[in-house]
Amino acid sequence: MSALIDQVRDIAANATAPDWPAWATQLRERGAQAFIRHGLPNARVEAWKYTPLNRRPFGDVVVVAGERATDLPEPVHGLGDVTRLVFIDGVLAGVDGELPKGVNVTALAEAIAADASRNGEAGELAEWLAEPPTEHAGDALSALNAATLGAGAVITVEPGVNAGRIALEWHATATGRGTGDQPLVNSRLCVALGEGVRLSLHECFATDGDSYADHNLITQVRLSKQAQLTHSRLQTMPAEHMLIAANRVDQDAESHYQYDGLDLGAGLARHDLFTCLAGEGARCDLNGAYLPRGEAHVDYHLAVEHRAEHCTSSQFFRGVVDDHAKAVWNGRVHVLPGADNTEALQSNANLLLSRDAEVDTKPELEIEADEVVASHGATVGQLDETAIFYLRSRGLDEALARELLIGAYCQAAVDRAGDEAVRERLTTELARYTGVGE
Amino acid sequence: MLSIKALQASVDGKSILKGLDLEVGAGEVHAIMGPNGSGKSTLGNVLAGREGYEVTGGSVTYQGKDLLELEPEERACEGLFLAFQYPVEIPGVNNTYFLRAALNAQRKHRGEPELDSVAFLKLVREKLKVLDISDDLLHRAVNEGFSGGEKKRNEIFQMAVLEPQLAILDETDSGLDIDALKAVAEGVNRLRSPDRSIVLVTHYQRLLDYIEPDKVHVLAGGRIAASGGPGLAKRLEEEGYQWLEDGGIGSVDGEADKATATA
Ligand SMILES: Nc1ncnc2c1ncn2[C@@H]1O[C@H](COP(=O)(O)OP(=O)(O)OP(=O)(O)O)[C@@H](O)[C@H]1O
Ligand SMILES: [Mg+2]
Numbered sequence: 078m079s080a081l082i083d084q085v086r087d088i089a090a091n092a093t094a095p096d097w098p099a100w101a102t103q104l105r106e107r108g109a110q111a112f113i114r115h116g117l118p119n120a121r122v123e124a125w126k127y128t129p130l131n132r133r134p135f136g137d138v139v140v141v142a143g144e145r146a147t148d149l150p151e152p153v154h155g156l157g158d159v160t161r162l163v164f165i166d167g168v169l170a171g172v173d174g175e176l177p178k179g180v181n182v183t184a185l186a187e188a189i190a191a192d193a194s195r196n197g198e199a200g201e202l203a204e205w206l207a208e209p210p211t212e213h214a215g216d217a218l219s220a221l222n223a224a225t226l227g228a229g230a231v232i233t234v235e236p237g238v239n240a241g242r243i244a245l246e247w248h249a250t251a252t253g254r255g256t257g258d259q260p261l262v263n264s265r266l267c268v269a270l271g272e273g274v275r276l277s278l279h280e281c282f283a284t285d286g287d288s289y290a291d292h293n294l295i296t297q298v299r300l301s302k303q304a305q306l307t308h309s310r311l312q313t314m315p316a317e318h319m320l321i322a323a324n325r326v327d328q329d330a331e332s333h334y335q336y337d338g339l340d341l342g343a344g345l346a347r348h349d350l351f352t353c354l355a356g357e358g359a360r361c362d363l364n365g366a367y368l369p370r371g372e373a374h375v376d377y378h379l380a381v382e383h384r385a386e387h388c389t390s391s392q393f394f395r396g397v398v399d400d401h402a403k404a405v406w407n408g409r410v411h412v413l414p415g416a417d418n419t420e421a422l423q424s425n426a427n428l429l430l431s432r433d434a435e436v437d438t439k440p441e442l443e444i445e446a447d448e449v450v451a452s453h454g455a456t457v458g459q460l461d462e463t464a465i466f467y468l469r470s471r472g473l474d475e476a477l478a479r480e481l482l483i484g485a486y487c488q489a490a491v492d493r494a495g496d497e498a499v500r501e502r503l504t505t506e507l508a509r510y511t512g513v514g515e
Numbered sequence: 516m517l518s519i520k521a522l523q524a525s526v527d528g529k530s531i532l533k534g535l536d537l538e539v540g541a542g543e544v545h546a547i548m549g550p551n552g553s554g555k556s557t558l559g560n561v562l563a564g565r566e567g568y569e570v571t572g573g574s575v576t577y578q579g580k581d582l583l584e585l586e587p588e589e590r591a592c593e594g595l596f597l598a599f600q601y602p603v604e605i606p607g608v609n610n611t612y613f614l615r616a617a618l619n620a621q622r623k624h625r626g627e628p629e630l631d632s633v634a635f636l637k638l639v640r641e642k643l644k645v646l647d648i649s650d651d652l653l654h655r656a657v658n659e660g661f662s663g664g665e666k667k668r669n670e671i672f673q674m675a676v677l678e679p680q681l682a683i684l685d686e687t688d689s690g691l692d693i694d695a696l697k698a699v700a701e702g703v704n705r706l707r708s709p710d711r712s713i714v715l716v717t718h719y720q721r722l723l724d725y726i727e728p729d730k731v732h733v734l735a736g737g738r739i740a741a742s743g744g745p746g747l748a749k750r751l752e753e754e755g756y757q758w759l760e761d762g763g764i765g766s767v768d769g770e771a772d773k774a775t776a777t778a
């Protein structure tokens with residue numbers, strides 16, 4: 078862990094890139110200082126209490142110059158003919174395909190450098206990047222990400238554009254998987270949708286070949302009035318990978334953010350989803366399914382802040398936890414004073430398949446407004462033995478019967494996916510994972 | 516086909532079947548009647564291999580094999596089918612997918628090639644037509660939100676597709692409207708053949724108006740308390756089970772069709 082701090086110290090010392098504005102250098106330095114001060118969060122830090130970051134050390138922090146690769150890796154998104162944004166080691170390596178008119182994608186380093194041309198004055202991007210990406214300001218992993226600021230992209234869509242579907246792929250270059258500490262990739266996405274924009278963004282990870290890396294990602298989303306973002310994340314990383322992903326979404330009036338997650342891999346996957354419903358009539362739907370096996374750990378920390386009237390939020394997660402795996406689900410809804418006529422639904426249901434598996438589920442609701450309709454449910458149960466017998470009595474062997482029920486259990490979350498093509502993809506991957514595929 | 520000898524079984528330590536004997540020959544249709552709680556469903560569950568039903572004595576031979584040795588799925592693959600008294604709802608599992616997986620598991624077991632989805636759909640369409648079942652049910656999750664009658668029809672539909680050697684129908688006629696009852700009867704009668712056997716658990720003579728059984732048994736007190744021909748069912752319908760408990764033994768409807776009460 079101290080090795081990580083030393084690296085961050087080095088990176089901070091060399092933070093001054095020639096064409097960078099002063100504010101960007103300061104962001105890096107501030108991030109580095111915060112991280113050096115606290116190091117990785119230990120069990121005493123409430124938000125990270127159950128996340129075993131200490132299972133193995135983080136490897137070298139990857140710092141890459143923002144040069145574009147000439148040859149892009151093969152697509153892994155499985156969505157057919159869609160434009161894809163290819164990230165290699167966290168850096169935008171290229172856009173494969175045509176972007177709809179009004180959709181702009183810029184490598185983060187370029188966007189930062191472009192800001193310098195305005196006399197080094199801190200502009201909108203500076204402010205945006207300085208925002209805490211999680212509910213907890215001063216989060217160590219976010220600080221680590223800030224300390225290495227530079228990799229990532231800014232995606233903006235001009236008002237009124239129906240941007241369709243775009244795939245976003247995370248690839249890595251390090252090879253020799255399993256031979257040592259994994260390199261650590263930090264990257265950041267800034268997504269801003271203008272008024273009335275519609276976009277489906279499908280995030281996925283390259284898992285073939287023997288390239289490997291841990292990822293510490295921050296995604297910041299701003300939705301203008303009536304903008305709609307369907308954001309899906311298919312996590313199929315190999316068991317030795319770590320994914321730490323913090324999302325922050327700021328929503329203006331009548332906008333709609335939907336998250337559809339499916340976690341089928343990674344030794345450690347942690348998702349922080351922080352959504353601020355700041356404009357009247359905004360809505361967010363956070364859905365996901367996770368199926369950790371072996372020694373895997375999946376961790377969802379949701380925080381939805383209702384800050385305006387007539388907003389709706391839902392959280393719907395299904396988990397199936399087997400072997401020695403563990404899942405943590407912490408779903409928080411905070412209805413602030415004045416956010417009257419709020420509707421907030423929370424549901425987290427889990428199946429525990431083994432005696433050594435573990436689930437921690439905690440829905441939290443804090444209401445400081447009037448006329449609030451809220452419901453929450455959290456359950457942990459076992460597979461329905463009657464259903465297993467029914468399936469077996471028709472000839473399915475026990476293993477298939479179980480997998481069928483496991484898949485069906487999680488399918489309830491997958492079925493909610495907002496983008497039909499993504500829904501199909503997630504369904505296929507889920508079936509493949511449970512071994513039920515056609 | 517099926518030979519049950521002195522079968523004893525208990526659930527949760529409670530003895531339910533207490534020395535049950537039953538012989539079902541190939542091509543025969545047997546009806547089992549009996550008071551509520553007498554063990555009819557227990558018998559079906561024991562034959563299908565449900566967990567929690569502990570066999571404490573006796574034997575069951577099915578097509579020359581020791582049935583009790585087999586896993587539930589092996590029994591199904593060997594041609595045993597139980598239509599559940601209370602079919603199970605399985606949210607999220609598509610009815611068609613499930614049935615095709617089941618049929619292919621059985622075909623594989625028999626060394627037959629698996630059916631692809633086109634061939635399977637063709638088979639399904641044929642069966643649906645015969646049984647007058649809406650194909651809307653196919654696209655839904657197994658029994659989820661099905662009405663009571665739809666669930667029973669779905670059991671018969673599964674039976675029609677799987678074409679078992681020995682079908683045990685546990686009160687499949689209960690709660691059915693007249694049309695559904697006819698459809699169920701049609702399904703059973705179509706399955707009837709010299710090499711297949713059917714056991715109907717029922718409370719009502721009504722079903723037997725459409726499916727003429729070869730033999731009728733009364734299960735009471737964990738045993739077959741009486742056996743006879745179709746006339747036995749008629750008498751039970753009229754008189755209930757009291758006369759059996761009173762020790763009433765005798766011919767029910769003529770020479771060839773004797774009812775014998777064995778206590
Ligand atoms: N899981 C169980 N635990 C305890 N008792 C049970 C269990 N399952 C069945 N029984 C008991 O076993 C007896 C026989 O039940 P069974 O369901 O076989 O009756 P049945 O003849 O099918 O009745 P019905 O005509 O009402 O369907 C009943 O007394 C019932 O309460
Ligand atoms: Mg019964």
